[in-house]
Amino acid sequence: MTKSLYGAKEAKAIWVYLEQDEGRLESVSLELIGKAHELAEAQGIPVVGALLGDQVSSLAQEAIAAGADEVRVAEHPLLRQYTTDGYSKVFTELILKGKPDILLLGATPNGRDLAGRIAVRLRTGLTADCTDLKLEDKTGLLIGEVTGFGGGILAYIKCPDNRPQMATVRPGVFAVPEPETSRKGKVVSVPVELAEEDIKVQVLEHAVGGGVDITRAQVLVAAGRGCGGDFSLVNELAGLLEGEVGVSRVPVDEGWASRDRMIGQTGYVTRPKLAIVCGISGAFQFTVGVEKAEAIVAVNIDPDAPIFEQADYCIVDDMFNVLPPLIEAVKKARGGNGGR
Numbered sequence: 298m299t300k301s302l303y304g305a306k307e308a309k310a311i312w313v314y315l316e317q318d319e320g321r322l323e324s325v326s327l328e329l330i331g332k333a334h335e336l337a338e339a340q341g342i343p344v345v346g347a348l349l350g351d352q353v354s355s356l357a358q359e360a361i362a363a364g365a366d367e368v369r370v371a372e373h374p375l376l377r378q379y380t381t382d383g384y385s386k387v388f389t390e391l392i393l394k395g396k397p398d399i400l401l402l403g404a405t406p407n408g409r410d411l412a413g414r415i416a417v418r419l420r421t422g423l424t425a426d427c428t429d430l431k432l433e434d435k436t437g438l439l440i441g442e443v444t445g446f447g448g449g450i451l452a453y454i455k456c457p458d459n460r461p462q463m464a465t466v467r468p469g470v471f472a473v474p475e476p477e478t479s480r481k482g483k484v485v486s487v488p489v490e491l492a493e494e495d496i497k498v499q500v501l502e503h504a505v506g507g508g509v510d511i512t513r514a515q516v517l518v519a520a521g522r523g524c525g526g527d528f529s530l531v532n533e534l535a536g537l538l539e540g541e542v543g544v545s546r547v548p549v550d551e552g553w554a555s556r557d558r559m560i561g562q563t564g565y566v567t568r569p570k571l572a573i574v575c576g577i578s579g580a581f582q583f584t585v586g587v588e589k590a591e592a593i594v595a596v597n598i599d600p601d602a603p604i605f606e607q608a609d610y611c612i613v614d615d616m617f618n619v620l621p622p623l624i625e626a627v628k629k630a631r632g633g634n635g636g637r
């Protein structure tokens with residue numbers, strides 16, 4: 298097996314890549330800091346955040362409040378926008394100096410891109426798209442849980458020899474920790490050597506999609522094949538509850554809904570306070586995206602639908618019978634005008 302550029306004996310600390318966009322930290326980075334803090338406490342090792350960008354050091358305190366003990370900040374005008382070349386060069390150098398034992402990144406488009414590039418440069422393994430992380434009892438090795446064969450199996454992957462042990466985790470898998478604003482940590486500014494010739498691509502335009510972000514919704518009203526493409530009641534209820542509409546894969550495949558609303562293994566992992574799931578059977582690939590909801594209400598005409606195994610409240614009925622009185626009840630509770 299190819300040897301990594303440093304070994305387990307030299308490795309220390311859990312590092313988290315602090316992804317930022319236009320001076321705003323991605324919430325998955327804070328979710329990972331929270332998880333890293335939990336894992337590091339068991340090992341008695343520190344959590345270090347790695348922050349790359351241009352004039353971004355003010356974000357370090359956010360990571361410290363979430364559980365980081367130290368933040369290494371690499372600032373350079375050429376890091377203002379993410380580029381694979383620029384970020385992977387600077388981050389590889391940072392890693393080789395700091396020699397983390399474990400390195401976690403968010404499975405965002407840029408995080409995925411960077412993780413693959415870094416893993417190859419450092420000649421180490423990468424467990425992509427983990428649905429959970431833990432440490433092996435005897436060895437303290439990182440165990441990444443991933444789903445395989447369309448959700449049919451759960452695989453547990455470890456990287457015993459090469460370092461760092463790398464994993465990416467999708468947004469929403471872990472909760473954002475409550476910020477502890479009085480928490481103290483070290484902020485270390487690291488020198489960056491980067492020239493224009495190091496970056497082969499030129500960013501011409503930075504466009505942010507105008508879609509919804511269902512991972513942040515406190516209330517989700519989700520519909521699947523059972524709605525037959527009619528989202529009128531689902532939209533109305535979601536609006537009344539100040540929530541978002543989510544969907545299973547069928548409405549996306551049928552062209553009834555956009556992909557940014559899809560919950561599940563290939564969609565988004567959500568953790569709302571309340572999920573009302575209508576006309577969705579409850580396939581594993583769907584439920585992994587909603588099982589972290591605080592409460593699930595399922596509406597399905599089939600009493601044997603698997604979704605009822607996940608649900609806290611089960612309503613066996615046609616969603617088109619259930620939603621109108623529910624909408625009326627919410628309107629009434631809010632004083633007749635939906636409270637808006």
Ligand SMILES: Cc1cc2nc3c(=O)[nH]c(=O)nc-3n(C[C@H](O)[C@H](O)[C@H](O)COP(=O)(O)OP(=O)(O)OC[C@H]3O[C@@H](n4cnc5c(N)ncnc54)[C@H](O)[C@@H]3O)c2cc1C
Pocket residue numbers: 446447448520521522523524544545546547548559560561562563564565575576577578579580581582583596597598599602614615616617
């Ligand atoms: C690799 C892979 C990845 C996948 N990723 C995802 C993913 O990320 N997200 C996802 O959702 N799926 C995903 N799928 C697809 C998944 O396996 C299921 O096929 C899909 O979730 C089914 O969607 P559904 O529940 O809407 O449809 P169905 O399974 O057809 O269920 C429809 C349900 O609606 C009920 N129903 C019908 N009419 C009504 C009514 N009027 N009122 C109430 N109930 C009614 C029925 O009883 C039934 O239970 C993936 C599959 C694979 C192989």
